Amino acid sequence: MTMQKIRTATFEDLDAIAAVEAACFPAAEAATKEEFAGRLAHYADHFWLLFEDxxxxxFVDGFVTDTPDLTDEMYADASLHDAHGAWQMIFGVNTLPEYRKQGLAGQLLRRAIADAKAQGRRGLVLTCKDRLVHYYAGFGFVSEGVSGSTHGGVVWYQMRLTF
Structure with a gap:
C-alpha cells in the first residue's frame, strides 16, 4: 500500500524540490536550485510537499504579498515575501510526470487554499498556460486574462481565487 504524506518544506528538501521542478518544466521556465534556496530561506512554510513512500x-509553492498581481520580479526575489500580506501567490504546481492524473496536485492546491483561508488572506493568485485555465477554474479560480508576466517567454493567464 502506498503511504502519502503532505507537509511544508524545510531546507533539507532543497535537492528533491529542485529535481521535481527540473522534471516538470523546461529550463527557461524552471526555477533553479539557487532560487529555491532563497525561497526556502524566506518562506519554507509556503511550500506544500506531497510524498509517496x-x-x-x-509540490506547490508561492509567497505572500499585498501586491494583487503576480509579477516576474516575484519569482526572482524571495525577499519580497510579506508574511502578513493579503494574497497567497502560487509560483509552481509540480507533479512528476509518472505521478500525474492521480489528483495529487489537486490535494496540494486544496491544502494551500485551506491554509490561506485559515491565515486570513484575501485569496490566492497564480498564472498558468491557456490549456490549464479550466483546470484551475475547477478549484474556484477565475481567469483575469493575459498576465503581465512573460516568465520563460510564454503567454500566461492570471487566475484569482477570492475568499
Whole structure:
C-alpha cells in the first residue's frame, strides 16, 4: 500500500524540490536550485510537499504579498515575501510526470487554499498556460486574462481565487 504524506518544506528538501521542478518544466521556465534556496530561506512554510513512500512526487509553492498581481520580479526575489500580506501567490504546481492524473496536485492546491483561508488572506493568485485555465477554474479560480508576466517567454493567464 502506498503511504502519502503532505507537509511544508524545510531546507533539507532543497535537492528533491529542485529535481521535481527540473522534471516538470523546461529550463527557461524552471526555477533553479539557487532560487529555491532563497525561497526556502524566506518562506519554507509556503511550500506544500506531497510524498509517496518517502519520495517527493508533487509540490506547490508561492509567497505572500499585498501586491494583487503576480509579477516576474516575484519569482526572482524571495525577499519580497510579506508574511502578513493579503494574497497567497502560487509560483509552481509540480507533479512528476509518472505521478500525474492521480489528483495529487489537486490535494496540494486544496491544502494551500485551506491554509490561506485559515491565515486570513484575501485569496490566492497564480498564472498558468491557456490549456490549464479550466483546470484551475475547477478549484474556484477565475481567469483575469493575459498576465503581465512573460516568465520563460510564454503567454500566461492570471487566475484569482477570492475568499
Amino acid at each position: 518517502e519520495k517527493l512526487v508533487s
